[in-house]
Amino acid sequence: MSDPLFLVADVGGTNTRVAMAHGRTVLPETIRKYRNAEFANLAPVLRRYREDQGGPAPVGACVAVAGPVADGVAELTNLDWSIDTTRLIQCTGAQGAAILNDLQAQGHALGHMAPDAQEAVIDLPGHDGAVRLVIGVGTGFNAAPVHVTPTGRLVPPCEAGHANLPIRTEAELRLCTFVSTAHGFPAVEDVLSGRGLEQVYRWLATEAGSDEEYLAAEIMARVESDPRAEAAVRQFIRILGTVAGNLALIHLPLGGVYLVGGVSRAMGPHLARMGFAEAFRDKGRFAGFMGNFPVTLVTDDFAALTGCAAHLTERAA
Incomplete structure (x- = not known):
C-alpha cells in the first residue's frame, strides 16, 4: 500500500508555505509560497493552492500556525487570521485535519530531516529518548x-x-x-524576533543620540561594516543564549536544544563568536550542569512541513 497523500502548510506571520506529502515525505516540487498580505484569511490561501496544484484531494491536511491552538482552533499571534479543523477540511477537500502550533510542527519534524539540514552550535552527544526542545526565532x-x-x-x-x-x-x-513602551510589558518576543532586532538597533541608536534605524535584514547585512549593527546582533545573541538556557533548565532537554526559524538561521554564522554558548551556560553554580545540553541549528526552511506530515502519519498509524 502506498503512503497516503497529505496537504501540509506552514503559516507564518508574513508568508504561508503549502505542499503535498506522501506519508512523512514532503514532495519538493509541490511546495508553493504565498504572501499573507494578499489574502483575507488562511482558507483562501489553501483554496488557491488546490487550484494551482491540482491533482486528487488529500486524505489528510495539517497546518502549522504561528499562534496558540486550542480545541482545534488556531489564532495567529501576529496576523488577524484564524482557522479551525472544519474549515480546513472544507477548503482542502481532505477527509481529516489537524492544526498544530508552528513549534509543535518543528518538534514533530525532529528525526525526520536530512543530516545536512542541521549544524552543531554546542557540539555534545544527545541522549536517545530524552526530552528535546525546539526554540523558534x-x-x-x-x-x-x-x-x-x-x-x-x-x-x-x-x-x-x-x-x-x-x-x-x-x-x-x-x-x-525601551521595548516596553509599545505594550507596557517587555516580552521575550519584543527583542528575540525580526522586529525585536530592529528594536535593539533603535535602542542603541537612541542611547547614542541618533534616530537611525534599519530593517532586520539590513542590520544583518551591515554587521561587518556598522559597529552599531554588530553591537545589536551581539546583544540579541547574548539574550538568546540567556533565554535558551532558562528554557533548558525548565525542560531539561538532554536530547538536545534545536534552534529553528528564519532569524535563528540568519544568526547562525555569528552565534559562536558573539557569545551564545557563554550566555547559555552563564547560570552561576549551575554553569557546569548546562554542559549537558547539545544545541543544534536547524537550517531546513521547510521543517515545519515535514513535521505536519510526520504528525499525520503517526496519527494514521
Whole structure:
C-alpha cells in the first residue's frame, strides 16, 4: 500500500508555505509560497493552492500556525487570521485535519530531516529518548518541548515568547524599558524576533543620540561594516543564549536544544563568536550542569512541513 497523500502548510506571520506529502515525505516540487498580505484569511490561501496544484484531494491536511491552538482552533499571534479543523477540511477537500502550533510542527519534524539540514552550535552527544526542545526565532518567538511516549510523540503547545524578558544588567534594564513602551510589558518576543532586532538597533541608536534605524535584514547585512549593527546582533545573541538556557533548565532537554526559524538561521554564522554558548551556560553554580545540553541549528526552511506530515502519519498509524 502506498503512503497516503497529505496537504501540509506552514503559516507564518508574513508568508504561508503549502505542499503535498506522501506519508512523512514532503514532495519538493509541490511546495508553493504565498504572501499573507494578499489574502483575507488562511482558507483562501489553501483554496488557491488546490487550484494551482491540482491533482486528487488529500486524505489528510495539517497546518502549522504561528499562534496558540486550542480545541482545534488556531489564532495567529501576529496576523488577524484564524482557522479551525472544519474549515480546513472544507477548503482542502481532505477527509481529516489537524492544526498544530508552528513549534509543535518543528518538534514533530525532529528525526525526520536530512543530516545536512542541521549544524552543531554546542557540539555534545544527545541522549536517545530524552526530552528535546525546539526554540523558534522568526517573525515571533516560541519554544516547545518534545517528549517521546509509549503512545507516540507529544509536543505540547507553548507561548514562551510572551513571558517576561530576562534582565541581567543595567543596560538590559534600559533595553526592557525601551521595548516596553509599545505594550507596557517587555516580552521575550519584543527583542528575540525580526522586529525585536530592529528594536535593539533603535535602542542603541537612541542611547547614542541618533534616530537611525534599519530593517532586520539590513542590520544583518551591515554587521561587518556598522559597529552599531554588530553591537545589536551581539546583544540579541547574548539574550538568546540567556533565554535558551532558562528554557533548558525548565525542560531539561538532554536530547538536545534545536534552534529553528528564519532569524535563528540568519544568526547562525555569528552565534559562536558573539557569545551564545557563554550566555547559555552563564547560570552561576549551575554553569557546569548546562554542559549537558547539545544545541543544534536547524537550517531546513521547510521543517515545519515535514513535521505536519510526520504528525499525520503517526496519527494514521
